[in-house]
Amino acid sequence: MVPELRVLPGLLLAVVLATLSGCVSASSPPATPDVDTRGQPSLPVTVPNLDGCGLIVKSDQPATPTKDEDTLPELTLPCLTPGPSVDLAHLNGRPTVVNLWATWCTPCREEMPALQAAHDRHRDVQFLGVDTKDRADWAQEFLPLVKVRYPQVVDADGRLLAILRSPGLPVTVVLDRDGRVVGRQIGKVSAARLDQLIASARG
Helix, strand or coil, rough: CCCCCCCCCCHHHHHHEEEEHCCCCCCCCCCCCCCCCCCCCCCCCCCCCCCCCHHHCCCCCCCCCCCCCCCCCEEEEECCCCCCEEEHHHHHHHHHHHEEECCCHHHHHHHHHHHHHHHHHHHCCCCEEEECCCHHHEEEEEHHHCCCCCCEEECCCCHHHHCCCCCCEEEEECCCCCCCCEEEECCCCCHHHHHHHHHHHHH
């Protein structure tokens, strides 16, 4: 069950945007809204109990795509909290779940507890959140409400979303231990679907 969320002052505009945009549905996801990022705090910010990006397992060499499987782009994103930036092309070494989300996206907020629960169940799999076209201070206020603890990077311009050619959020991409994309979910992901994607990542 998704916990009831207390809307903080900084998140009020995010809730309004989510209501207006409808965010994404599995059948016909709309484009993401433009979010005014002026005046937000500079990175990194402090989020209680959130793991830093230094825990993310990376390789010195980028993942190599095959004929049938793609890889994430060479795109380096800053950590939301203190810690190193993450080059998405180097996420090889462990199966990885990459979730693109935003505070203004209702399905994103609703799926967060399922993602954290999957993180807790699958200790051999690493999880990385990508706060997309959002404000860092909104994420800073929101993440403790849903008790998310896995590392988060920031993609304020939505570059990864554009590269993936996804029309909206949320998006969940699963990589195998070699950094190759073996599964993708556009729209809210269920616990059962997450387990299915993770099983494909383990091979």
